[in-house]
Amino acid sequence: MAKTRGQDAFRPIGSVSLVLLQLLSGAIPGNGGKADFEVFGPREPVLAKVGEDADLPCYLYPNISAEDMELQWYRDQPSPAVHVHRKGKDVPEEQMALYQGRTTFLKDGVAQGRASVRIHNVTTFDNGTFHCQFNDGTMSAEATLWLRVAGLGSEPRIQVQVDQDGVVRAQCTSAGWYPEPQVEWRDFQGQMLPSETNISISPTTGLWAVASSLTVPSKAVGGMACSISSPLLTEKKVSRHHLPDPASRWFLSTTLPLFLAAAVLVATFTCLLWR
Structure with missing residues (x-):
């Protein structure tokens, strides 16, 4: 009976040790633990007409602050980028030439992990895939977005x-x-x-x-x-x-020319008589 009580007494200590090991293994990078945050964008493509503005929003899960992070929107490759916002400031020198002077960082909601880049005066060359990346200095995560551009042409x-x-x-x-x-x-x-x-x-x-x-x-x-x-x-x-x-086309193409010719002849004959 004493041996049995001794085993029961050590079981809680072993369970606590196991939990501590699991927590430590999850906190150490490279041990298979999950990322601290994930990045998401719109599920459906963003639609914009040529000449209008288009917003490309992304958000963190969980909704932690992104104020001290590097936020980057890019096309096929991270550099040069569509827009870079690093620790509260835009970095225009890292932009693609196509987007210089055409983007605005929308900071409302950054403290809650939400951010967006607005592209002004959308053109057909903006159509396609974009990526947004959030980096806190130790890890990064990104999401993919799609911009669909439509042009409504002139009156036929x-x-x-x-x-x-x-x-x-x-x-x-x-x-x-x-x-x-x-x-x-x-x-x-x-x-x-x-x-x-x-x-x-x-x-x-x-x-x-x-x-x-x-x-x-x-x-x-x-x-x-x-x-x-x-x-x-x-x-x-x-x-x-x-x-x-x-009938109208026949009149315009046959009768009307004959009528006009007759009128000219009558006018000419009248002028000759008055002489």
Whole structure:
């Protein structure tokens, strides 16, 4: 019985020792312990239109202060960076040339582990992946963010030519789209019209331009609409063109010229009589 009591008396000491060893092993770097913090960003891509501002937020878990940390946003590689904020101050000399003068560090919430970089005047070249990294001097963690850029182009311009044989040739042009836009032609009954579309991209702005053409018999449509949209936006740009009815076109192309010719002859004959 005495031996049994002796074993029971030493069990709490052994348990306490085991707990202490576990705590120490978790506190020593390199022993498989978890990181002191993690960094998270938005789950969904951030959407911004060309010319607008875009915020790229990141936050710590747990929500410890990031005031004394180095915070860095970058693209493919950490240096040069999109924006660097080190111990309360921006470091513009470490920025990419593309982002110099175009970013602002939003410090509200830094004491609670939240920070964001605002990119001004978004362009197509900002589209893609970003990373934000938090470094406290002993360890660092980072998250990946996605910025999706959309360009809403100009109002479509429709130019129409009606041949003598009654064939309608129309072209719809517009510029300033991103990414590659979608073009549709429809008549006023909502039926799609077959067309041929050519697109081109500007090497300086990365924006797309559209030139879409269609050819239809004039009797087939009373008018047409050209619709252009971006796959990232719900809004679209639409232009419409009304065609005169065939009777009006016949009058304008035959009767009206004859009437004008007759009027000229009458005027000429009257002038001769007065002489």
